[in-house]
Amino acid sequence: MSQLLQVLLSGLATGSIYALVAIGFTLVWQAAQTVNFAQGEFVMLPAFFVLAGLHFFHMPLWAALLLGVVASVIVLGILFKKLVVEPILPSGGTSLVIATIALGIFLKESVKEFYGAEAQSFPSMFPGGTFHFFGAVLSVQDILDLVFSLCVVVLLTLFLNRTRTGRCMQATAQNPAVAEILGVNVKRMILYTFLINAVLAALASFLITPVYLAKFSNGETLGLIAFIAAIVGGFNQIRGALAGGLLIGVLDNLTATYVTADYRAALPLVLLIAIILVRPQGLLGTSEGRSV
Amino acid sequence: MNRRIVLALTAALLAPAGLAHADDTVTIGVLAELSGPGAPSGTNWRDGIKIAVDEINADGGILGKKVKTNVYDTQTDPQVSRALAQKAIDEGAYAIWGTVYSGSTIVNMLVAQQNSIPQFTGSEAPAIVEKGNPFIFRTSSGAQKGVPSLTPYFKDTLKAKKVAVAWVNNEFGKGGHDVFVKQMKDVGINVVADVSSEQGQTDYAADVSKLKESGADAVFVYMNQEESARFLIEARKQNLTMPLVGEVTLTEAKVIDLAGAAANGALAHVGITSTATDNPAIASFDEKFKKEFNRNPTHDALKAYIGAWATKYVTEMVGKFDGQAFADKMHGLCLKAKDYPHMALDTCWDDRGEMSRPSFMVQVKDGKAVVIGTVPAN
Numbered sequence: 142m143s144q145l146l147q148v149l150l151s152g153l154a155t156g157s158i159y160a161l162v163a164i165g166f167t168l169v170w171q172a173a174q175t176v177n178f179a180q181g182e183f184v185m186l187p188a189f190f191v192l193a194g195l196h197f198f199h200m201p202l203w204a205a206l207l208l209g210v211v212a213s214v215i216v217l218g219i220l221f222k223k224l225v226v227e228p229i230l231p232s233g234g235t236s237l238v239i240a241t242i243a244l245g246i247f248l249k250e251s252v253k254e255f256y257g258a259e260a261q262s263f264p265s266m267f268p269g270g271t272f273h274f275f276g277a278v279l280s281v282q283d284i285l286d287l288v289f290s291l292c293v294v295v296l297l298t299l300f301l302n303r304t305r306t307g308r309c310m311q312a313t314a315q316n317p318a319v320a321e322i323l324g325v326n327v328k329r330m331i332l333y334t335f336l337i338n339a340v341l342a343a344l345a346s347f348l349i350t351p352v353y354l355a356k357f358s359n360g361e362t363l364g365l366i367a368f369i370a371a372i373v374g375g376f377n378q379i380r381g382a383l384a385g386g387l388l389i390g391v392l393d394n395l396t397a398t399y400v401t402a403d404y405r406a407a408l409p410l411v412l413l414i415a416i417i418l419v420r421p422q423g424l425l426g427t428s429e430g431r432s433v
Numbered sequence: 434m435n436r437r438i439v440l441a442l443t444a445a446l447l448a449p450a451g452l453a454h455a456d457d458t459v460t461i462g463v464l465a466e467l468s469g470p471g472a473p474s475g476t477n478w479r480d481g482i483k484i485a486v487d488e489i490n491a492d493g494g495i496l497g498k499k500v501k502t503n504v505y506d507t508q509t510d511p512q513v514s515r516a517l518a519q520k521a522i523d524e525g526a527y528a529i530w531g532t533v534y535s536g537s538t539i540v541n542m543l544v545a546q547q548n549s550i551p552q553f554t555g556s557e558a559p560a561i562v563e564k565g566n567p568f569i570f571r572t573s574s575g576a577q578k579g580v581p582s583l584t585p586y587f588k589d590t591l592k593a594k595k596v597a598v599a600w601v602n603n604e605f606g607k608g609g610h611d612v613f614v615k616q617m618k619d620v621g622i623n624v625v626a627d628v629s630s631e632q633g634q635t636d637y638a639a640d641v642s643k644l645k646e647s648g649a650d651a652v653f654v655y656m657n658q659e660e661s662a663r664f665l666i667e668a669r670k671q672n673l674t675m676p677l678v679g680e681v682t683l684t685e686a687k688v689i690d691l692a693g694a695a696a697n698g699a700l701a702h703v704g705i706t707s708t709a710t711d712n713p714a715i716a717s718f719d720e721k722f723k724k725e726f727n728r729n730p731t732h733d734a735l736k737a738y739i740g741a742w743a744t745k746y747v748t749e750m751v752g753k754f755d756g757q758a759f760a761d762k763m764h765g766l767c768l769k770a771k772d773y774p775h776m777a778l779d780t781c782w783d784d785r786g787e788m789s790r791p792s793f794m795v796q797v798k799d800g801k802a803v804v805i806g807t808v809p810a811n
Contacts (some may be wrong), residue, residue: 144646147671151638244452258472260659262691269694271672276646280670282644353664358469362635365560397639402629403602405639 145262148394150274154283156390157290161345162367163292163336163374163382170376171314172334173226175237179245181364183339187213187346188262188263188355189252195264208345218339222332225275245360252357265351286348293344294383295336301379310334369409373416375426387414444769449802455642458499459754461486461744462505464523464531469509471685471740472660474533478555479504481734484721485741488775495745496754497718502666507532511540518544526550527754528744533733534657535561535604544568549756551762553740555733558608562785568762570743572736572784572811573704576609579680580655582792582808583702587651591676596628597649599640599664601656606632608653609680625649634660637667638728644673651676653684658731664690668691671756676700682804684795700805704792705735706778708802714770714777735777742775743768745778778808 162184169177178182187195190212221244229240267285271278272296301307312320313330321327345363353359364390374385389409397405455563463482466475482652486500494500507514514537520639521529521543521682534536535558545552546566555562559577561569573579587593600610607630626647628640639663641733644652654677656664661683668677678692682688686707689696707730710716718738722730727806746768767781781789794806 144642147642148639151642151671155636157639235716253468255603257476258468260473260662260691261474262662262693269669278670278672282670350671352663354662356659358633362633393636394639394642398642398775402631402639408630 143399144398146275147277149391150277150279151283152301152391153387154165154287156387157287158345158349159367159370160383160386161341161389162363163293163386164379165341166368166371167376167379167382168338172331173188173230173237175234175241175257178238178241178364179248179365181360182245182248183217183342184219184346184363185360186248187253187343188350189256191347192261192263192355203318206347208267209347210340213339213343216335217342222335236431239250249357249360256308256357258357260354260356263350265356266347281362284353289348293341294379298379306333369413372423373412376428377424378425379423435584436765445779457498458501459495460501460503460525460531463502464505464507464514464521464527464529466509466532466534467506470657470659471509471534474555477731477734478531478533478737479728480722481730482741484718485669485738489741489745495748499606507537509534509537511537513542514541514658523547524548528552530737530740532556534606539604542566543791551756551759553743555736558604559612560608562787568756570763570782571788572740573587573732574788574792576680578787579702579792579811581607581616582611582811583678583680584620586678586794589662591651593622593650594654595623595625596648596651597628597644597647598624598632598653598655599628599644601632601660602629603632605657606655611654613653624785629654630660632657632660635663637664640664641667641671641673647670649675651678654679655680658682658685658687658775659689659691665695665699669737681732685731687804689732689797689800689802694800697800698745699797700794702792702794702808703733704790705730706793706795706802707735708795709804712777713775739776746773
């Protein structure tokens with residue numbers, strides 16, 4: 142029983158971070174109707190901004206984390222929108238998808254060239270220590286990862302549903318032309334979406350890197366799992382991305398513990414195929430009509 | 434006509450100069466995992482070679498020729514390493530130093546063998562010397578020699594009745610796992626949990642949970658560096674209290690650097706370690722490495738260093754650059770540290786290229802690997 146609880150809670154903690162990354166897919170999809178295949182690298186990069194602050198500028202951790210957020214907002218939010226999305230979007234969604242794949246490779250190789258191929262240690266934002274909970278041992282890091290991620294999702298949902306700006310962003314996501322007629326500053330709303338995605342990527346990066354270690358190739362695994370989590374949960378729903386992330390985190394640990402660890406890498410793909418066959422719009426997603 | 438004469442004279446003058454340049458150097462191919470999962474090993478391997486080559490060249494080179502290294506990044510991909518072994522040979526390599534990952538060496542050593550090129554490897558999978566390749570030589574004992582050195586520790590020091598094994602499911606991990614499980618069976622210790630993980634795995638929550646539930650008295654951890662660090666971090670998160678004992682990688686500098694405080698208490702048997710600074714050759718290497726690269730050397734760096742110096746010593750015994758003669762000389766050879774100081778420890782190779790050398794037990798204390806005992810050569 143204690144092992145089951147341990148596996149469930151550890152899976153939820155990891156899954157909550159997958160969810161943060163998956164929400165990024167959802168946001169970019171809503172803002173630009175495209176899949177950002179560099180999303181994994183968007184999570185990898187902020188950790189290296191922090192390491193640059195720590196090692197090259199000798200900043201204290203809090204200042205380096207702040208630098209990481211600011212640099213992420215500039216590079217992954219503003220520059221991504223201005224230099225990649227806006228020039229390429231008129232050429233069509235396919236061109237933009239290819240551009241994000243290229244961007245992912247560029248970011249990965251740039252970090253490799255600048256920092257090297259070896260993994261780097263990364264400081265945790267949270268103190269060490271453990272709690273015992275019905276026989277399961279939970280680290281402070283895991284508990285706070287879970288709480289932090291859930292808080293971010295709740296706040297984001299409240300922001301989108303309860304504030305005027307949030308509703309304008311949703312209107313823009315659903316139909317930019319109509320939103321513009323209704324007086325919504327569409328360009329600004331799209332920019333907000335990219336900025337939020339950048340901040341979420343930075344937060345996910347700070348939560349997961351102390352355990353995964355900072356490495357140029359981290360985005361490969363993270364991006365794939367989060368992409369699958371977004372599809373499984375429902376690509377057009379934030380709550381779907383949350384559900385998908387948590388589901389994959391828990392199922393991965395349950396399978397590795399009680400079935401076999403040999404095929405755990407294949408589990409998200411199996412889940413993806415099963416969901417696509419049974420419910421193509423994802424567990425919590427809604428069907429989208431498109432005119433062609 | 435004048436132009437022809439000028440060209441002919443120029444060619445005549447340049448040709449010997451080119452030959453002289455070629456004659457002044459001996460080229461060695463360095464195959465290393467400079468990117469991909471094996472990068473911590475490969476970069477240390479390359480950097481250990483850099484220290485050795487600088488020393489060898491300062492010492493007059495090999496048979497009077499300066500050593501020139503061509504370094505190739507295998508990307509931790511066996512097929513890439515095989516292609517690069519061929520490239521190194523095509524570019525005139527007299528010997529090959531590398532690779533570290535066993536999965537790569539198993540593949541690329543066939544190319545060196547077909548071309549009669551001596552090869553020093555940092556790989557430790559038993560299968561490497563069991564293939565009957567007369568040109569392959571280890572720079573550290575294989576798992577079939579290193580892992581058994583731990584058996585008395587589990588049996589007599591820890592007095593373990595039940596043990597668990599956590600290992601990475603690649604050529605390196607499988608080799609160590611198989612030897613360990615057989616050893617435990619031979620001495621009557623029950624293996625109550627056998628937990629394999631994937632190379633590059635990031636989440637070890639399930640693995641550690643299974644180990645906790647196993648009720649083992651100790652855990653044998655046999656993974657590559659980054660995986661070892663992630664495992665130790667998760668073990669600390671879940672408060673895994675049983676002794677964690679490894680072979681070679683678990684306590685090395687890169688793992689300690691990555692795992693931080695989570696590495697404290699980990700134990701390992703290591704073929705060679707830069708923390709054995711009582712040994713003057715190791716102390717000198719350690720000091721030079723830190724000065725050159727501003728970090729602690731790992732055992733891979735030392736293995737590469739020793740392989741490079743062994744190449745010089747043995748080639749000068751043979752008296753010529755002849756791969757076949759080199760290989761013949763190596764089999765059954767022992768290099769005593771008092772006669773060949775850069776070997777650091779008395780070192781022998783058998784007729785399969787397997788190495789024998791005294792080794793060490795270390796434990797991580799306050800973020801540093803500390804030698805807690807020595808193990809005689811077996």
